[in-house]
Amino acid sequence: MKRFALLLASATAFVSPALAADVIYDEPPAPAPMVEAAPQYNWSGLYVGGQAGVAFNRDSGAFSSDTTGFSGGNDDSNSGFIGGGHIGYDYQMGNFVIGAVADLNYIDAEANTSYTLPTATGTQTFGADQEINYVGTVRAKAGYAMDRFMVYATGGLAYADIENSYNGGGTYTDGLGNAYDVSARTDNDDIGYAVGGGFDVLATQNVSFGLEYLYTDLGESSVDVDYTPVAGGLGGASFSTDSNNDLTYHSVMAKASYRFN
Structure with missing residues (x-):
């Protein structure tokens, strides 16, 4: 019995180191580093904001006439401030963006056109003043977005409040003493179109900044002045003057918008 116990003890002592040598413990893998996902900007949603810039290259049409002794010219405001608000x-569908925008702007744009006719003592000046009080547009947009940057084309309806006024008085007497009653008619279309393009950049998901160019055509403006001999006067023949010009201008405006998306 003692011999069996000794043999068992010896076998256990011989086998235990071998088993211990065969047990291998793998260390757990290190946790993967945390990588923050890049922000995914989205252009979909309603937005409101403001814009300001410059309008330029709006030429008025000089007067022409069917009488002699006529000379004229114009004095245009070739550039001026434009600014207002938009909604x-x-x-967004993938990288493509479609939308619509309406804006309303104050514009500092006016033109003065004048001409002179001879009198017995020199000349008499006649003319017209033209001023755009405000201009607005309602346009469609189509753009391509690259994360926080978007370029787009735009076009649609343009409308304005335009004032034409005649200057020069209601009578005229030429160098021969012929007297005339003077009457003026003014007309302008007020409605046209605007086309252009621009780009926007998202500073945050809700705030964007951009730059936009527009070519705006508001139709045609005209001023017609008629000279009719006074009844019982010395004579003379009726004549008229007229000025027709296209109400067109270019504008470049910086924009800032808040986006509800």
Whole structure:
């Protein structure tokens, strides 16, 4: 019995180191580093904001006439301030963005056109003043978005409040003593179109900045002045003057918008 116990003890002592040598413990893998996902900007949603810039290259049409002794010219405000507010909506489909925008702007744009006719003592000046009080547009947009940057084309309806006024008085007497009653008619279309393009950048998901160019055509403006001999006067023949010009201008405006998306 003692011999069996000794043999068992010896076998256990011989086998235990071998088993211990065969047990291998793998250390757990190190946790993967935390990588923050890049932000995914979305252009869909309603937005409101403001814009300001410059309008330029708006030429008025000089007067022409069917009488002699006529000379004229114009004095245009070739550039001026333009600025106001806008509201719009964009919808993003992949990289493509479609939308619509409406804006209303004050514009500092006016033109003065004048001409002179001879009198017995020199000349008499006649003319017209033209001023755009405000201009607005309602336009469609189509753009391509690259994360926080978007370029787009735009076009649609343009409308304005335009004032034409005649200057020069209601009578005229030429160098021969012929007297005339003077009457003026003014007309302008007020409605046209605007086309252009621009780009926007998202500073945050809700705030964007951009730059936009527009070519705006508001139709045609005209001023017609008629000279009719006074009844019982010395004579003379009726004549008229007229000025027709296209109400067109270019504008470049910086924009800032808040986006509800």
